[in-house]
Structure formats: C-alpha cells, structure tokens
Amino acid sequence: MLHSDLEILHETRGRIRVRLPEGLSDPGTAGLFLCGHREVRGFRYNPVLRTAVIWYETIGREELLARIAAVYARQNGMRYIHLKDRGKRQAARITPSGQAALAAILVNTAAQVFLPASPVAAVTKWCAVGTTAGAVIEHGYHELAQRGAFDPEVMSIMYLINAMGKGQTAYATPLVWLITFGRHLFRPRDKGVMLKVEDAGADRDGNETTLVRVLRDTDRKGRAAFLGEFLGRYLQAYPQMPFPAGRQFVVQG
16 A cells, blocks of 8 residues: 555644554554653554554654654555644634524624514624624634634624624624634645655664655645655755655654
C-alpha cells in the first residue's frame, strides 16, 4: 500500500487521540516503540474502532505525530501518510445557536415582507435580534476559551446594539450574522499534510531509523504525493502548514 490517512480526532494538553484506518498489525510492538521515548507516558489501542490514545509530556507535538506516522507506516508497508485534523474542521462549523439565529432571521424577513407592521413581524424581529446577539456572544466565548482570544468579527455585536437604539435592526441583524458566521460558509476544504516515511537503515548502535519528511498540502493519493515530492525537491513551492514545509524527523527505535 502506498498511502493512507492518519486523523487527529481529539487533542488536549498531554493527550492525543488518532484514528488509523488501516489499523495496527502489532499494537504491542507499536506501544513499545512509542513508549520507548522517555517523554511518551502511555499508549492504548482500540482494534474495533482502530483508534489510539497516546499520553505524553514534553515531547514536541510534531515529533510525536512523526513517531505515530512512522510506526503506522511500518506496520502497513506504506510510504505516504496523509495527516488530517478533524478538530480544526469542527472548529469551523456554525454552532447550533448560529443556526437558530439564521432561522429566526429568515422567519423575520418573511414576516416583514408578507406581514409588515403586524404583531408577528414585531415578535419575529426581536427573536432574530435576541438569537443573533446570543449566538455572537457564545461564538466569542468559545473562541476565548479555546484560543485565549476572539476574532474582531465578534465586535459586530456593538453595531447590533447601536442599531437597536436607532430602530434599524431589519438590516443590522442579518449583516451582523453574516459578518460573524459568513466565513464558515466558505471555509476551505481541509487538505491536511502529506508525510513521506522512508527507511533510513540502522544507526551506529544498530537501531532502525525511519525518516519522516513533510511534503506539501494535498488530499489526493498516489500521483499527488509524487507531485508534492517533485515540487519540494525541485521548486520548494510549499504553502504554510502546521508542519514546517520540508522539515525532516529522524525516528529511531
């Protein structure tokens, strides 16, 4: 097999859970390989779900992922590992409160068109304003909790508050929603990072050495992997990625 995925399902400080679609033929050896590093504290593999949980301390995240890719590729005879991060894709989704706010805005728009100056239009207007304000605040809170800061787009709620004072919420409410959540409608496809895993032979002490090299972003198999290697070797044309382009990790064990 030439290529397979390695997907990060969940990650917290000192703990990472990954999915290995092809599974591990020898989980015990994989655990010994990973835990042989003094900074990796534990390893648990679920053969039914084909997921693995790794506990670690001060080892760098990139080096840890390189070691996981190395043992995964070794046990399945693969040369390329497509690393994906499900958590980043989930972070880009519109929250349920944002979806509720959009529904309220659409209902209010319909009421304003077909039932203007009616109690229904007035009620739906304030429902749209309230749900939109709540969705923006929740969005900012989650970003603050996850990253320690929120995007400037969250400040659009100040525009909504100002519009409420002037009675101009008909246009302000959908505009604020679009400013806050619009970019999530057009988020780029998650391409991940392609890693090339090569056997580098044995070192002076007789330990097997594996070289894990970072190629360009791609979500295509086979041909795209070779194209990425060509670009990296001859053109050095890489986009910015979580991994430094062209970086190599030497994995021993």
